[in-house]
Amino acid sequence: RGKRAFIAGVADDNGYGWAIAKSLAAAGAEILVGTWVPALNIFESSLRRGKFDESRKLPDGSLMEITKVYPLDAVFDDMESVPEDIKTNKRYSGSSKWTVQEVVECVKQDFGSIDILVHSLANGPEVSKPLLETSRNGYLAAISASSYSFISLLSHFVPIMNPGIFLILYAFTFLASCGASISLTYIASEKIIPGYGGGMSSAKAALESDTRVLAFEAGRKHKIRVNTISAGPLRSRAAKAIGFIDMMIDYSSANAPLQKELSAEEVGNAAAFLASPLASAITGAVVYVDNGLNAMGVGV
Numbered sequence: 001r002g003k004r005a006f007i008a009g010v011a012d013d014n015g016y017g018w019a020i021a022k023s024l025a026a027a028g029a030e031i032l033v034g035t036w037v038p039a040l041n042i043f044e045s046s047l048r049r050g051k052f053d054e055s056r057k058l059p060d061g062s063l064m065e066i067t068k069v070y071p072l073d074a075v076f077d078d079m080e081s082v083p084e085d086i087k088t089n090k091r092y093s094g095s096s097k098w099t100v101q102e103v104v105e106c107v108k109q110d111f112g113s114i115d116i117l118v119h120s121l122a123n124g125p126e127v128s129k130p131l132l133e134t135s136r137n138g139y140l141a142a143i144s145a146s147s148y149s150f151i152s153l154l155s156h157f158v159p160i161m162n163p164g165i166f167l168i169l170y171a172f173t174f175l176a177s178c179g180a181s182i183s184l185t186y187i188a189s190e191k192i193i194p195g196y197g198g199g200m201s202s203a204k205a206a207l208e209s210d211t212r213v214l215a216f217e218a219g220r221k222h223k224i225r226v227n228t229i230s231a232g233p234l235r236s237r238a239a240k241a242i243g244f245i246d247m248m249i250d251y252s253s254a255n256a257p258l259q260k261e262l263s264a265e266e267v268g269n270a271a272a273f274l275a276s277p278l279a280s281a282i283t284g285a286v287v288y289v290d291n292g293l294n295a296m297g298v299g300v
């Protein structure tokens, strides 16, 4: 059978999650997505009404099928940790089973297992504030939504992820099945990017460090690979909310070794490669998909 992928963080057709879903679907994977609860209604109705049909087109002309959309809030591990005001919030009370533990339980009941986990979500309520002006709550919220959410998703999904199985045939070793996870990070983790505030730079640094430690733990214990893609700037909904995305895109076009605008599809294709057996020896890596901008020391 084809691989099954769960992509957390898809709520429209503009972001990296959508592009990764498309590249995985084009490579033959079955697609399940996790959509942030407050964005669920509009995403599902747009999907139903055909608003995304143009961008569902795959290279062979067929349309990407999303087998199931799960409501998800990756800030909550289980129902016990959800505060009363969220439980009774209108945007949440219309859906159920959206904590990480419940979503994984539902995926298990519906499909039994997955092969690929993609984390394409981030949130920093104080992202527009400099780090020096960030509150403790804002900082912790950024880390919770953007870094710990990956640890939580991976630890809950690992028991139902098909491990990489190595087959030795004659003189060759094949990786028959994959078991891979991918997240999205940003260079603000390691270089100063003024404007990427609120502890989001710290959250990405944590995510990259966790990628290495989780690669060790999930690799040894479950034969699962863990990588992160450090992506260049894209005009997604989340990026527009930060407020400096056009400037970052212009800066990249002017200064990167490859002077072109980065497309979400290029990140999607890199993710499909990293999730595939072609990347069977790559784990614990931060892979730059940014037209090479990270390699520049000064802009010219």
Ligand code: NAD
Residues within 6 Å of the ligand: 008, 009, 010, 011, 012, 014, 015, 016, 017, 035, 036, 037, 039, 072, 073, 074, 075, 119, 120, 121, 122, 123, 145, 184, 185, 186, 187, 230, 231, 232, 233, 234, 235, 236, 237, 238, 239
């Ligand atoms: P996006 O808006 O398409 O994706 C972010 C998603 O996160 C949204 O769908 C949002 O609903 C979801 N989300 C937020 N909080 C959530 C929660 N608590 N539970 C579940 N879902 C939640 O924007 P994007 O830019 O494609 O972001 C995807 C990833 O790519 C993020 O990790 C982001 O930091 C990273 N990234 C983006 C850029 C860029 O320039 N756009 C560059 C590098 C890395």
